[in-house]
Amino acid sequence: MKDDHSPSPVCDCRESPSDRSIPEQPCEAALATYRRALTQGSLPAAAAPPCLLSLHLLIADQDSPGHLIPVPPETASFAALAPIEKAIVEQRRTLRSARATLAAFEGLYAEVHRPERPALTRLSGEAVISKALDAGVSGCRAEVRTAHPGGGRPAHVLAESLPRDLNNLRRGIRQRTLYQHTVRSDRTTLAYIEQVTAEGAEIRTLPEVMDRFIVFDRDLAFIPYSDVPHTALRVRHPALVRFLVRHFDEAWSRAVPVRPERA
Template sequence: MKDDQSRPAVCDCRESAPDGTARPGDPPQQPCERALAAYRRALAAGSLPREEVSGCLTALHLMVPDRASPGSMVPVPPETASHAALAPLEEAVLERRRALRATRATLAAFETLYADVHRLEQPALTRLSGEAVISRALEAGVAGCREEIRTAQPGGGRPEQALREALVRDLGNLRRGIRQRTVYQHTVRSDRATLAYIEQVSAAGAEIRTLAEVVDRVIVVDLDLAFVPFSDEPHEALCVRHPALVRFLARDFDEAWARAVPVRQERAPLRTPVVTSDLQRAILQAVVNGETDAAIARRIGMSRRSVAEHMRKVSEQLGSTSRAQLGYLVATSGLLDG
């Protein structure tokens, strides 16, 4: 019974904490009236029986046991009590700061490692400017090929100088077992220089096909890197090393390859019925879309004169007297059906 009476008085500090998160033994976040009244009485009387002292007063070290009178407690000036009350909190803050500095130092070591590794990696995208720079990058990329080179070449026949350079490079790759697949536009089938190049590389194992339209030039080396135009400027290219982008370009090429018509080595008409039909369909669709002869020529890889000749023949066949009428008649004639 005596021990029960010596316990500190219960106060309202815990209930009055604004966030309700106070734990037993923690100093109160704000004093209650009972604690203020008890401290006032202690200051006036010099001491108080232990059972009248609120728990928050002992937690704040504002009341301490009276050594001369067991069972009593004496008041302590707030300035003196602050050292004992705040010291544990300040030590906890210092400990947290030490832990913070240690964690930062540990992360810094990993940041250095991360930066070192990525400095050794090639950038995912690299802009190449100038014919010489592009040529060196292509040579280095192709020289490192292990399995396959995919190439899409828009436009018609290629310049003879470019074909001579390509022939030396491509035959070298084919001799070391590299698979080479190239998609041209159908119009190369009437270009003697390009056909001579195709005949030589095909004899060495290259695979060549043609389509009515090839959207843009692309070279994919294995699944490691690719080269695409950076802009419409002739000597601006982009080297792509990002794995996802390279895979996308390779899949896009493979889809075009599946639609393309093979170029056979044996002597045959320059344009098979399939190729002729494919070319005509592309031209007629462009007419329906309202494209000019110049735009069609660029996209199909054909001269403007050849495009105009196609237009003339179709106009005669359908009895058209104007370009607008021709587009309407083509769209309604069923020529593009199927």
């Protein structure tokens, strides 16, 4: 056995970000030192890079104090990997426990909030619909999208909408509305459009608008409830609201702006 007291090369292992004691890849010093240990049978403890010790590839020589002997990697893996595997098992157990606990709270949350804010709510009667729209307007934070099929809108509907829309615009809410081309010849609707566009509203028209709906921000919408008069459906389901937003934005890109003064 050769007793080599020469210093070991400097260890430059790339350390693992998850465990600073275990190298991500072996360095040249570790490979060279382990080869020397295999060839010579043992090495002085001072000649061993720290990474070989953390991997349990070199252990104390009981017959020669101050020296280390090489260990086969398969054998070393039991000592090197056992703490890591134990930690993984513990983390998985913690993960399962956390999921189970959160699932219990999720059920409680759904139980409490389901009756408060259902995804779909049928609204019956003009007064009820009007109050729901007022609540949507007051809670709006960024943008209102509306689409109206058919020709000009009734004067009493526009008169009811105008104060609500102007108040929204004046507090910085963006408002975009789609009509059909036929409104360009309707004086009542044009008068309304002139007032809201003066406050920043954007109005465009298409040859045909298929659906009537209104969307507040991206989390609340109102659509007709089938063909039943004076009924509406309040929509809070994220996927349905997202669908209406995409439908509107695609139609908006094809629509023509309305300029009331020209009309």
